[in-house]
Amino acid sequence: MKKNLLIYIIFFFSFSFANANEKIAFIDIDFLLTQSKAGKSVLSDLDKLNKKNISDLKSQEQKLIKEREELDKLKNISSQEDINIKIQAFKKKIEQFNKQKVDLSSKFNNKRDEETLALLQKINPIISDYMEKNQITLIFDKKNIYIAKSELDITKPILEIVNSKVK
Template identity: 35%
Template sequence: MIKFHRLYFLLFIFFFFNINNSFGNDKIAIIDLDTVFNNSDFGQALLKDIEKLNQDNISKLTSIENELKKSEQNIKNKKNVISQNEFDKELASLKNKINDYRKLKKEMVDKIEQEKKIILKKFFKEINPIIQNYMEKNSINILLERKNVFIGKNNSDITITIINEINNKIKFK
């Protein structure tokens, strides 16, 4: 029985130490997609569109907010002059305007978020073939996002190269 256990033990040790290590020849590269989006000419043009829409929304909201503040101050000034019933009506009207303002603000924020999603989808649709082509030319098998990599060699980072490729291949209006 002891010899039988020794035989199993020896077979286990033999297989354990005889396992071949896999030394992959896959070339891996790293890319920072946020930097590509923010620093490529195409990405910056798309960001300008979002920023313009955002600035327009901010100016509209600021204008409405100023009107609401004026209305509130006007109601406060009239408080002791008008009847309680009139005051309550004006206060209810102001609350309705504030609710409308909040709804409009939420709609604008949702629209901006939706627009960002559309723009990001468009951006990645355009750059994907460029990145695929670059990977094929340079025999890169795996491309990892920078934020998902703890540490890597600097020569593995192809972010700047991809930005230059995008700037050369995508012409925008």
């Protein structure tokens, strides 16, 4: 029994001190994506696309509003059959408009995800190389850390490297 206890104690202490010299760091990926030159370029392009989509949709919406006002004016003048036909056509236009809004939103989200993934694929090898050069064993994302020493933050050096290597 004492022999087993001695083996457990030696086993426990040998593993508890073995990993004490591992180097750990953290990085703010969101900051890299928004503040790097490449990230700012991607965000600028996405912002332009989003503004264009919104502008197009507002223009179409204004046309639909004017058409609705014209239909309201025709209610007193035209026959009920003509009004019903025009209302059905108008409802189809509204359905198409709503479908177009959903499609544009979906396409924009897909493009944003693709661009973000492409940028991350360019940044990941830089981070891996930095890890090897600085003998870092583990890197956490800053948003998943409750509290840590600021010396463990490698965001700024990585940002400088990303700005110099990724266009």
